[in-house]
Amino acid sequence: xxxxxxxxxxxxxxxxxxxxxxxxxxxxxxxxxxxxxxxxxxxxxxxxxxxxxxxxxxxxxxxxxxxxxxxxxxxxxxxxxxxxxxxxxxxxxxxxxxxxxxxxxxxxxxxxxxxxxxxxxxxxxxxxxxxxxxxxxxxxxxxxxxxxxxxxxxxxxxxxxxxxxxxxxxxxxxxxxxxxxxxxxxxxxxxxxxxxxxxxxxxxxxxxxxxxxxxxxxxxxxxxxxxxxxxxxxxxxxxxxxxxxxxxxxxxxxxxxxxxxxxxxxx
Amino acid sequence: xxxxxxxxxxxxxxxxxxxxxxxxxxxxxxxxxxxxxxxxxxxxxxxxxxxxxxxxxxxxxxxxxxxxxxxxxxxxxxxxxxxxxxxxxxxxxxxxxxxxxxxxxxxxxxxxxxxxxxxxxxxxxxxxxxxxxxxxxxxxxxxxxxxxxxxxxxxxxxxxxxxxxxxxxxxxxxxxxxxxxxxxxxxxxxxxxxxxxxxxxxxxxxxxxxxxxxxxxxxxxxxxxxxxxxxxxxxxxxxxxxxxxxxxxxxxxxxxxxxxxxxxxxxxxxxxxxxxxxxxxxxxxxxxxxxxxxxxxxxxxxxxxxxxxxxx
Numbered sequence: 001x002x003x004x005x006x007x008x009x010x011x012x013x014x015x016x017x018x019x020x021x022x023x024x025x026x027x028x029x030x031x032x033x034x035x036x037x038x039x040x041x042x043x044x045x046x047x048x049x050x051x052x053x054x055x056x057x058x059x060x061x062x063x064x065x066x067x068x069x070x071x072x073x074x075x076x077x078x079x080x081x082x083x084x085x086x087x088x089x090x091x092x093x094x095x096x097x098x099x100x101x102x103x104x105x106x107x108x109x110x111x112x113x114x115x116x117x118x119x120x121x122x123x124x125x126x127x128x129x130x131x132x133x134x135x136x137x138x139x140x141x142x143x144x145x146x147x148x149x150x151x152x153x154x155x156x157x158x159x160x161x162x163x164x165x166x167x168x169x170x171x172x173x174x175x176x177x178x179x180x181x182x183x184x185x186x187x188x189x190x191x192x193x194x195x196x197x198x199x200x201x202x203x204x205x206x207x208x209x210x211x212x213x214x215x216x217x218x219x220x221x222x223x224x225x226x227x228x229x230x231x232x233x234x235x236x237x238x239x240x241x242x243x244x245x246x247x248x249x250x251x252x253x254x255x256x257x258x259x260x261x262x263x264x265x266x267x
Numbered sequence: 268x269x270x271x272x273x274x275x276x277x278x279x280x281x282x283x284x285x286x287x288x289x290x291x292x293x294x295x296x297x298x299x300x301x302x303x304x305x306x307x308x309x310x311x312x313x314x315x316x317x318x319x320x321x322x323x324x325x326x327x328x329x330x331x332x333x334x335x336x337x338x339x340x341x342x343x344x345x346x347x348x349x350x351x352x353x354x355x356x357x358x359x360x361x362x363x364x365x366x367x368x369x370x371x372x373x374x375x376x377x378x379x380x381x382x383x384x385x386x387x388x389x390x391x392x393x394x395x396x397x398x399x400x401x402x403x404x405x406x407x408x409x410x411x412x413x414x415x416x417x418x419x420x421x422x423x424x425x426x427x428x429x430x431x432x433x434x435x436x437x438x439x440x441x442x443x444x445x446x447x448x449x450x451x452x453x454x455x456x457x458x459x460x461x462x463x464x465x466x467x468x469x470x471x472x473x474x475x476x477x478x479x480x481x482x483x484x485x486x487x488x489x490x491x492x493x494x495x496x497x498x499x500x501x502x503x504x505x506x507x508x509x510x511x512x513x514x515x516x517x518x519x520x521x522x523x524x525x526x527x528x529x530x531x532x533x534x535x536x537x538x539x540x541x542x543x544x545x546x547x548x549x550x551x552x553x554x555x556x557x558x559x560x561x562x563x564x565x566x567x568x569x570x571x572x573x574x575x576x577x578x579x
Contacts, residue, residue: 009446104462128461
């Protein structure tokens with residue numbers, strides 16, 4: 001996605017917007033999962049999405065990088081469509097290969113880590129930069145080692161994922177996403193599959209990234225993390241955004257009774 | 268348990284000095300004795316009965332015609348397995364396609380070629396010339412580009428390859444399909460999120476993991492196929508069995524030659540089993556560090572005689 005491909009101006013969007021979602025709708029058959037979700041994530045900021053399970057927050061996150069096709073609304077990442085090509089006033093659906101090319105700029109961290117079990121930690125990090133971006137193996141390896149150092153797992157480079165704890169696996173998964181130099185990182189409940197004592201190490205790495213200025217959209221249940229790190233907090237329920245704004249303001253003084261009820265249960 | 272507290276101090280047992288008496292298995296030993304007796308009787312019969320004609324077996328073991336038959340059997344197995352793997356993988360990918368136009372024809376292909384006996388297909392393909400006299404390509408405005416008589420193309424060897432490949436492809440399709448389905452969806456999603464195109468993700472992420480599920484049944488299929496190739500002797504392809512038949516039709520030394528055939532099949536199957544072991548280990552290398560030495564693993568498989576859990 002080069003600068004010329006950006007459609008910020010055509011849609012009247014602030015050029016510093018990284019993720020622009022407006023009126024996103026998504027349904028599976030008769031079930032409406034998203035009923036018009038809006039979210040604007042400025043470049044370099046962190047947005048946290050909270051909400052009860054089934055509120056559509058994970059689905060919304062997967063719509064950002066086109067893992068799920070949206071049924072309505074406008075979704076732009078860095079001013080461009082992920083799954084479509086805009087020509088005059090028509091959107092042409094892109095073939096999977098072209099979508100993948102654009103997706104390479106959008107990192108994603110999954111609840112279940114999804115590391116490649118047949119590759120070592122280092123191979124997990126080097127795979128995409130070499131095969132997708134065509135980087136020389138030497139450069140990709142050097143950068144991978146720097147990233148592993150950053151998440152505190154340099155000594156595990158030769159280990160296979162199954163030999164690592166959940167927390168370590170998730171830190172490797174974050175490093176793997178970073179290896180592609182993404183413009184934005186999406187986190188889908190990154191600590192929900194972890195033992196409680198391992199949650200801290202992953203949040204620590206994410207905090208570090210946020211301070212480093214990476215644009216992040218985080219679906220999470222960690223209200224404490226959201227309060228500390230997020231620039232905006234979004235509370236979703238029933239496929240709509242119920243409340244959005246300053247994290248401290250929302251968590252201490254929620255306006256909607258649904259937000260209040262949810263926070264009372266999780267805090 | 269109460270004893271610990273109620274017993275007098277002089278009778279108190281030292282727990283570290285207790286001897287554990289293992290459970291005896293008298294039934295197992297009786298069974299072993301019976302097996303030994305039966306095996307001994309069979310061995311005696313094999314050695315003392317002159318009808319086995321062991322010297323004849325020894326004479327034909329490395330007969331050039333027999334060795335040529337062994338070679339032919341292996342060549343047919345290898346060629347068929349290559350075609351079947353390619354065809355089966357294509358059929359499996361078609362079956363997993365969201366498009367019904369691809370998945371239904373693939374399913375019909377599997378149903379058709381897996382549902383009919385290999386022998387019937389073999390004879391059918393061999394007799395193809397009864398239905399189609401010639402293969403020809405005809406272009407409008409140009410005329411016939413080329414034309415060959417079916418009988419010239421469908422030699423016994425080609426018929427054998429075509430029939431067995433299609434039959435085997437049906438089985439391979441099912442094996443590959445279940446292997447691909449065994450890989451978690453999150454794996455291809457993770458690959459997609461890293462920008463990997465579907466073909467790259469299939470080659471680098473999904474297939475290597477599916478291999479772990481595909482290799483063991485494929486090894487079994489290859490071994491089965493090696494034995495199935497003996498059917499081609501029906502349509503006069505010079506495989507191992509056909510070579511032996513050609514000899515004993517002349518000399519009437521039927522049993523010794525069939526023993527020779529048995530020996531060669533067993534030998535090749537054993538070698539293939541060793542190869543399968545190493546292939547399986549290669550594709551599950553993240554599961555074990557080093558892995559058990561081959562001889563040890565073989566020993567454990569063959570002599571699984573100790574208590575349960577010994578081999579764990």
